[in-house]
Amino acid sequence: MTTIDTSLMLSNYQTETRKTGDNLGKDDFLKLLLTQLQNQDPSSPMDNSEFIAQMATFSSLEQMMNIGTKMDELLASNQQNSLMNYNSFVGKEVTWHKLDEGDENLAIEEGTGIVDSIQFKGDKVYFLLEDGTKLEPANISAMKQTGTGSNSLTTA
Numbered sequence: 001m002t003t004i005d006t007s008l009m010l011s012n013y014q015t016e017t018r019k020t021g022d023n024l025g026k027d028d029f030l031k032l033l034l035t036q037l038q039n040q041d042p043s044s045p046m047d048n049s050e051f052i053a054q055m056a057t058f059s060s061l062e063q064m065m066n067i068g069t070k071m072d073e074l075l076a077s078n079q080q081n082s083l084m085n086y087n088s089f090v091g092k093e094v095t096w097h098k099l100d101e102g103d104e105n106l107a108i109e110e111g112t113g114i115v116d117s118i119q120f121k122g123d124k125v126y127f128l129l130e131d132g133t134k135l136e137p138a139n140i141s142a143m144k145q146t147g148t149g150s151n152s153l154t155t156a
Helices: 010-019 026-038 048-089
Strands: 093-101 108-119 124-129 142-143
Touching: 010 026, 026 048, 048 124, 093 124
Parallel strands: none
Antiparallel strands: 093 108, 093 142, 108 124
């Protein structure tokens, strides 16, 4: 008596294949195009304009993926530059404000202080003042240079 392995049935294979991923990449698109070319009817081959349109679609897909990769690199570089620029706040006097979400009333706290250090946690940046206040960049409303240096561009 012959037995049939049901795991090899086409319906089982298709559902397992679909579970692996929902997104088609450029490799999948190229495989699909090559399979279509290999299995086309020799008596009526693919129209040249249709083939060119599919190749143009493939080329656009590849360029969009490259743009996405470059955008990710640009965003990472921009984030690093922003984080480095925050270091210029250390040692400077800042005027700050933040919302105090007390019981039922919203109040705005305001104050000034000298930035003692910068703290990076994940994607967030915090300014730690000498008095222990912890602020986010959006809480800073003004900054002034401490010290005796001249702010003038020209000297008399």
